[in-house]
Amino acid sequence: MVDVDRYLLKPWEPPEEKLYPVIDELLAAWQATGEIARTEIRVVGHRWSQRSFAIRDFLASNAVPYRWYSADDPEGIRLLAAADAGPDAVPLLLTPDGTALANPSLTEVAAKVGLHTVPQGDFYDDVIIIGGGPAGLGAAVYAASEGLHTVLIERQATGGQAGQSSRIENYLGFPDGVSGGQLTERARRQADKFGAEVLTARQVTGLEVRGPKRVVHFHNGSEIAARTIILATGVAYRQLPATGVDDLVGRGVYYGSASTVAAACVGQHVVIVGGANSAGQAAVFFARHAAKVTLAVRGPSLDRGMSRYLVEQVRALDNLEVRTSTTVTDCQGEFHLECLTLHDENTGMDEVVQASHVFIFIGAAPMTNGCPRASVATTPDSC
Ligand SMILES: Cc1cc2nc3c(=O)[nH]c(=O)nc-3n(C[C@H](O)[C@H](O)[C@H](O)COP(=O)(O)OP(=O)(O)OC[C@H]3O[C@@H](n4cnc5c(N)ncnc54)[C@H](O)[C@@H]3O)c2cc1C
Numbered sequence: 001m002v003d004v005d006r007y008l009l010k011p012w013e014p015p016e017e018k019l020y021p022v023i024d025e026l027l028a029a030w031q032a033t034g035e036i037a038r039t040e041i042r043v044v045g046h047r048w049s050q051r052s053f054a055i056r057d058f059l060a061s062n063a064v065p066y067r068w069y070s071a072d073d074p075e076g077i078r079l080l081a082a083a084d085a086g087p088d089a090v091p092l093l094l095t096p097d098g099t100a101l102a103n104p105s106l107t108e109v110a111a112k113v114g115l116h117t118v119p120q121g122d123f124y125d126d127v128i129i130i131g132g133g134p135a136g137l138g139a140a141v142y143a144a145s146e147g148l149h150t151v152l153i154e155r156q157a158t159g160g161q162a163g164q165s166s167r168i169e170n171y172l173g174f175p176d177g178v179s180g181g182q183l184t185e186r187a188r189r190q191a192d193k194f195g196a197e198v199l200t201a202r203q204v205t206g207l208e209v210r211g212p213k214r215v216v217h218f219h220n221g222s223e224i225a226a227r228t229i230i231l232a233t234g235v236a237y238r239q240l241p242a243t244g245v246d247d248l249v250g251r252g253v254y255y256g257s258a259s260t261v262a263a264a265c266v267g268q269h270v271v272i273v274g275g276a277n278s279a280g281q282a283a284v285f286f287a288r289h290a291a292k293v294t295l296a297v298r299g300p301s302l303d304r305g306m307s308r309y310l311v312e313q314v315r316a317l318d319n320l321e322v323r324t325s326t327t328v329t330d331c332q333g334e335f336h337l338e339c340l341t342l343h344d345e346n347t348g349m350d351e352v353v354q355a356s357h358v359f360i361f362i363g364a365a366p367m368t369n370g371c372p373r374a375s376v377a378t379t380p381d382s383c
Helices: 020-038 049-059 075-080 108-112 134-145 178-191 278-285 307-315
Strands: 041-045 066-070 091-096 100-102 122-128 150-153 196-200 204-210 215-217 225-229 235-237 253-255 269-273 292-296 318-325 326-332 338-343 350-354 357-360 364-366
Touching: 020 178, 041 049, 041 075, 041 150, 049 066, 049 108, 066 075, 075 091, 100 108, 122 134, 122 215, 134 178, 178 196, 204 225, 235 326, 269 278, 269 350, 278 292, 278 307, 278 318, 278 357, 292 326, 307 318
Parallel strands: 041 066, 122 150, 122 225, 150 196, 253 357, 269 292, 269 357, 292 318
Antiparallel strands: 041 091, 091 100, 204 215, 215 225, 235 364, 326 338, 338 350
16 A cells, blocks of 8 residues: 655656756645644534535635534534534534634634734735735736735635636646646745735725725725735626525535535536536536536537537536536525426426536626725825
């Protein structure tokens, strides 16, 4: 038996250029995760609870290892009793130092698991970047590498949408593809190396011009300022116009991919909604876990919105059914998703199918207002 974390084929000469930097990079990545990997965070919650899902998703998207316990299983019941936690305390987060956080906010979770949530100062000489997706991380790397005093603010997890991708095949410099997690981790380390500060689990809710300062307001009422703000807030997912869907979000219905629930999809029927690359990637990913995957595509063919390499992967999978000219019109379930209605645009027929999970990838609209739920205040320029 061997335990292989990474391996590499011996690269060409000279080793100073081809071998040592690769090993340095692997060691640095291992060192960076070592501290977190030694800790053991435990989450006790309900499988179909939105709050429990939000915490698991947050930890997973920030690459924080944790153990999950169902509040209905004997070990979950034992942990709740040991922490003297009642039903209102679920989800419960238990940290290695013995702290029990009852139904915590994401900012509390972030601070407890060692993520950086509090800015080092209240004024940054140069730049504040809002949004930690590829665009924001790229801006942080280039700003900090030019010596600018830089802070990046991310409300959920760095990596943004790209961080959710199981395999990105078209990113420059990665001919064999790269997972969103790997890409994010590298970009974060690169930003860190140049001295950019990265805050996680902090939502920006307002912007203000105050004299020469550009002020950013946080959801908890605090603020920081800089001379320049870069908005890299990405997109907001388009909502599926199906009845019953809103009540089941986080309980079988997910916008975007949710790798944390992949294990729960084993042996189940999973529906993916959408006809572009992210839907295709998710369909291929979940086909490895679920008994059956249905890809519901509104358009008449896959070729319109999906890259050819992905169409080929989708078509090669036996447990993946593609239904074109099909929309999801209704989602039903008492405590979680149980079935949904597929409407065939060609025949006009509806079909109710049993499904435990639906993942929605029907596009997104740019957050061109900068910050959602933001009150964008402007005060007169006093200088
Ligand atoms: C599953 C999936 C697979 C994909 N695969 C590919 C692929 O293979 N190839 C490809 O080219 N593209 C792919 N994409 C698309 C690609 O990921 C996006 O184009 C890219 O992530 C956009 O980067 P961005 O930084 O502009 O925005 P985003 O990635 O959307 O990042 C924006 C960030 O800003 C944060 N934010 C927003 N508002 C606030 C606020 N008020 N305060 C603090 N933070 C805030 C968000 O939380 C988010 O992290 C995929 C997308 C998905 C979802």
